Amino acid sequence: MKIAFYGSSLLSSYWNGAATYYRGLLKALSRRGYHIVFYEPDAFDRQKHRDIEAPDWCNVVVYEATPDALMQAASHAAQADIVVKASGVGFEDDALLRAVLDHARAGALTVFWDVDAPATLSDLRNNPDHPTHEALKRIGLVLTYGGGDPVVRDYRTLGAAECMPIYNALDPETHHPVALEPRFACDLAFLGNRLPDREARVDSYFLEPARLLADQRFLLGGSGWADKLLPENVSWLGHVGTRDHNAFNVTPKAVLNISRDSMASNGFSPATRVFEAAGAGACIVTDPWAGIEMFLTPGEEILVARDGADVADIMRTLEPRRAKAIGAAARRRVLAEHTYTLRAELVDAIFKAHFERLTVEAAE
Template sequence: MRSQGLRIAFFGASLASAWWNGASMYYRGILRALHARGHHITCFEPEPAGHPLPRDVPVPSWARVVVYPVQDTTGLERCLEQARGMDVVVKASGVGLHDEWLNHRVLELRSGRTQVVYWDLDAPVTLERLLREPGDSLRALVPRYDCILTQGGGDRVVLAYRDLGARDCVPVYSAVDPDVHYPVSSDPRFGCALALLEDRLPDLEQRVECFFLRAAELLPDKHFLLGGAGWGERPRPANVHYLGSLAPCEHNVMRGSARAVLDVSREGMARFGFSPTAHLFAAAGAGACLITDTWEGIELFLEPGRECLVARDGMEVAEAVLCLTDEGVLELGDAARRRVLAEHTYAHRAVQVEQVLGYTGRPSLPREIRV
């Protein structure tokens, strides 16, 4: 690979809008960190017909963004031509429109100078589908990609993809962007015993009910906050106040004002383990006192009992809320923040991506981050 920086074409969902786009923080963190290391990013993203998505961040200066219409594939054909000859072409999962068509077409860009990578942002769900449906079109394409990158899943995901013929499969976990998630002054509006910030999704709702709403039922005299899209019509205990969707500029203050913050994994991620959410790292970066549902591999990212608390159900969440002392809240939040800044920033992940792609043009260690 050449040393002056890679030219990377990235086909994914919206970079500037988090509206029903759980991957937005991950996209921004990884791609901004790659840009900071000298790479040139072009993002190709769809514009839903008739209703452009609300942007929650400005058009980034660290990536060129090309928005294509989705009525047919004409705009995408032009995007593919722009991507031809770049050093790396990435097709992310979950673009939402023309996904199967694009999975095939990006492979036509492979050449002696162009690697084509499939980046699976929901590997547990994808793999369960591929194993359940042998005729799924992606299954036959897996061996043709130069590499499969995943947002999580650990050895189970790696082995499953290799069993499907993947040349290589590497988890690139979520992380913290220290320039985006950091401690701020608390705000009385967000004062509560426990806060949860998650959109309402089919494979998450039951676990939110088990871990968060059940804990609220058990602690009727405690104040709980719920933020995220889609929960407005969902019945909830009287002590749970629904905030609706929060602007990203309020995420840090919400997490820093709550006595504790709960992180809940989606069902497939919990089953496979080794799948920390982007919200977990964002909360740690903000210095929040974290309570997380239990899943295999948590200790690779945060040490239970010292950097976070782990619960198996709503009753254990309620017990953790009751047992937290003022000193414990501060100690857990500070320890979690130190750990993620030392080991789990997107600068660390960008170095890992370079190594997977065989790029050797820059030193391997990211800059030091002061706590």
């Protein structure tokens, strides 16, 4: 079957946290026999910061960020059996959603794939005139990056015909243990772009422990932090490309996961960073969120800190040997239960069930 997938970017992770998710899932779906074309706009300088070139498991079409180019890209939806519009494409999202639905042929499965469901649902609840309300009446299926039962319930309340979470996972061919790299050597590392609904949590969970542990080294990766006042024991790297993520994860004694406000309050939304760090065998320290136990066991496969003081207490007593054991346990767990191969099996079953229902309905 042919999939036309409209998303932010497959080729660049620059200001694009969904890149790892797209790559892992689409590669795994390709191996299950799907022929995929990914359409991404040339926006936010992402094409100047590519992490990968076009892969052999997916055709990539980069279109100009203009209304005419958008409409031309959307017209290709007519050639697909499955038409996917992701959230957060970054250029005229509402117009793109309308256009791909208009061009999708009769009998095609239309999918809204929400990679930031808490934010999208908040917008929909606060804006009854949001175009997505009307679009949900035409969409066959909503898939979400996470969110669990609360997100499924909210989407169905808003009129979605069907909604299922497809969680982040690990691509072991991409994220795996590598040799240590001296430039990433530190006690605790955090990788994340500076975002309004996460900055206060970064202050609490990362910068406060750094101030409390002046004898330890902290490393900050990600874009947007240039004018942020940092403690002397915190070094800022800037954007860290995906090709360097394995070394970034495996070299420090521990790495920190900090959820955005909306993800933490909603729960059941493990970041891609959690799985890629676990895949590299990193010892992960995370802020608390509902549903952690579905993915990793606290205290054995991941360490959970209630606040910045907890992070500091963990780092004061965390011995290298224990950190390595926790990282190894996390890697075993995600390889067994949380790979993109397994996620793609679920997506494949969902797609096939939809078309089987159509066949039954047509025969009645």
